[in-house]
Amino acid sequence: MASADEPVVNIQQLQKVFRVGFWGRRVTAVDGLSLDVQRGEVFGFLGPNGAGKTTTIKMLMGLIYPSGGTATLLGRPVADPSAKAKVGFLPESPYFYDYLTSQEFLRFYGHLFGLLGSALDKRIDELLDLVGMTHARDLQLRKFSKGMLQRVGIAQALINNPDLVILDEPMSGLDPIGRKEVRDLILRLKETGKTVMFSSHILHDAELLCDRVAMIMKGRLVACGQVSELINHGTTQEVEMVVDRLSPKGIEEVRPLATKMVLHGERVMAVLASQRQVDEALDVLRAHKAKLVSLIPHKASLEDLFIREAKGVQQATEVHA
Amino acid sequence: MKVLSIAVNTFRENLRDKLLYNLLIFALLMIGSSLIFMRLTLGEFHRLILDIGLGSINFFGVLIAIFVGIGLVSKEIEKKTIYTIVSKPVARFQFLLGKYMGLSLTLLINTAIMAAGLLAVLHCQDVPVHAVLFKALGTIVLEFMIITAVALLFSTFSSATLSAIFTLAIYVIGHLTPDLKAFGQKMEGLGRTVLEGMYYILPNLERFNLKGHVTHQLDVPVGDLLMIAAYGMAYTAFLLMLASVIFQRRDFR
Known part of the structure; x- marks a missing residue:
């Protein structure tokens, strides 16, 4: 251990x-x-x-x-x-003995771990409840959907606690x-x-x-x-800034700060690559009395x-x- | 306990397999058909019933042993159901032994049902039943044990189709081994060595054929019977060990 x-x-x-x-x-x-x-x-x-x-x-x-x-x-x-x-294990796209009911299926795997009697019965009830399959306990696995099979597969992976x-x-x-x-x-x-x-x-x-x-x-x-x-x-943590009513002079001042800039009517979208550039761009907005619509960090995933x-x-x- | 659970599960799988029932019904029909055939013969109809009856039990039992036996392991690998067994604290030989015992139990019960059918026909025709009939049934079961082990051995490393062909070949050759030996004795050099080697390596399935004794009502001494049983069990154990060694080395991709 x-x-x-x-x-x-x-x-x-x-x-x-x-x-x-x-x-x-x-x-x-x-x-x-x-x-x-x-x-x-x-x-x-x-x-x-x-x-x-x-x-x-x-x-x-x-x-x-x-x-x-x-x-x-x-x-x-x-x-x-x-x-x-x-250890509990669920294989990829699991295939099980489809002639068994979920209850028989879990009992079989329980026996492989040496579980018996009322302790096993209790464990089977708990697991069917945990995976939301109590209603299908007497149904053969061949009648299960993929989602149901996955759930009963997880239950078998947990039979030995x-x-x-x-x-x-x-x-x-x-x-x-x-x-x-x-x-x-x-x-x-x-x-x-x-x-x-x-x-x-x-x-x-x-x-x-x-x-x-x-x-x-x-x-x-x-x-x-x-x-x-x-x-x-x-x-680098990029920030997307959207601004309305920025004057042409203001746009020219923001342009060198942005890695990407898109103009759409009186709306400007600029992508800023660092906190320093964000601060400088905000200073420009204040100076030109533009309206800040949004300032969204691009979260890396x-x-x-x-x-x-x-x-x-x-x-x-x-x-x- | 683990072996027993796998055996019970295999037995349950067999019980829910339609193939088994089809073969069993055919076997019972064949045994029953001896009642029709006996009307076509003059005298000796006792022998005919016994011959057809034991022949049917043997033939259909071997078919079950081969066609269910070859799927014992290869189907588990193809369907990937083996993943959830081998990933439990179960040694691979325990899995094999459980599968083997499960099918053996199925065959034993099948043979009992077919034997009951034969006994019913014999009873209907007032044919006296001698102890040698039960001895012959016992050796038939021993033959099934060997054929199942052969099917299991092949299914640990080849596909279901190839396993069926190999097992069927072993079954046929197994009944011809005395001829192999006799043929070998008429040869010289390498041919003789090869044929004699085959005689000793391949199972001598004719040892389990007591149909002649039953139809001629010749008893088989207990000593001979014990020798046949010891041979059958030793050969089965050897095949199972060989299957375990091969199965132990396999990757389940």
Whole structure:
């Protein structure tokens, strides 16, 4: 069992090389990945499709074997089946035994953790209630919608009351209501002290939920840290200013301060790159008695970081080629 | 406990599979059809009922063992249901053993139902039932155990279609191994070594065929029966271990 300050997930120089095609061509899916997930945090594992997220998660869950490096879950090597005793896992686009009812389904997974009798019955009731599926307890999974399957899939991931929950693309394919429900569920898990690691390429969700994120591209870690730290790193905070009734002389005085300027009738929109330029532009407005309509900072997002990093990786690949 | 849960789940999956019922109904129809065929024969109709009955139980049981057996693991991998099992604190050999036990239980119950059908037909025709019939049914079940293990072994590394072809081939060759040996003895050098090697490596399924004993009412000594059982169980254990070793190394992409 991991001590309180020991990382819940520890990945060191993890590597996976697949052999594909008739000639066994080597394809590196994960390339020297190292990261930690700390106890109690919601950790986003981000990257575009094909970046190596699912491969990494499969290595953590013992579904595929690493070609190199090490990984531990709750202090135990991933190759040890007992490492998963306090881990919950929801695979990407989960497929389940569709001939089972939700109750039978959860009972089966409970048995795999050695849960029995009334304790298991109680846990099944709690979980069906938690994921809002009590009404479908006697319905076979083959009759479920994708959203319902995802919910019952999350319930099976929680059957053993895990300390660590790993969710692979939990929001993919869900409608906005379904996504919100999964987000709320992740936050509820965090409130109960659980560590949640989830992979996603939907950055908005990660931005709303995560304490920290790691971003991988082409199997390599390109960024890791707190969301606010990452999105502000290396970016300037632009401000969009909208003004009415600015005289032509005033417009000429603002123009050198702005990185971009658009005139529409008597309305002027200017993008200012720093606080100093904002202050100087406001001085101009006051001097010319113009009317300030709005002053809105352009908030950088994970998406900006994502695109920036993707461009970086693309350029590096081109230079290398 | 984990193995048992997987076995029960596999058994439940089998019970909810229409293929099983179709094969079972066909088997019962075949056993019942001996009542029609016996009207076309002169005398010896007891033998005909027993021959058709045991033949049907064997044939349909093998079909179930092959066509359900090949899907035991490959279907789990294709449908990705295995992801949620292997990611639990379950060793891979426990998963395999559970799947195997689940189908074995299904086959055992199927054989019991088909045997009940045969006994009903025998009872209707006042055919005396000897102990050797039950011994033959026991060895048929042992043969199913081996065929299921062969299907399981192939399904750990190949697709369902290829597994079916390989298993069917092993079933056919398995019944011809005495001929392989006899053929080998007439050869020299490498050919002899290869055929004799095949005789010892491949399962000798003719050892489990006691139909001749039943139709001619020849008893099988307990010692022989124990030898057959020991051979069947040892061969099954070997196949399951081999399947476990292969399955342990697999990546589930």
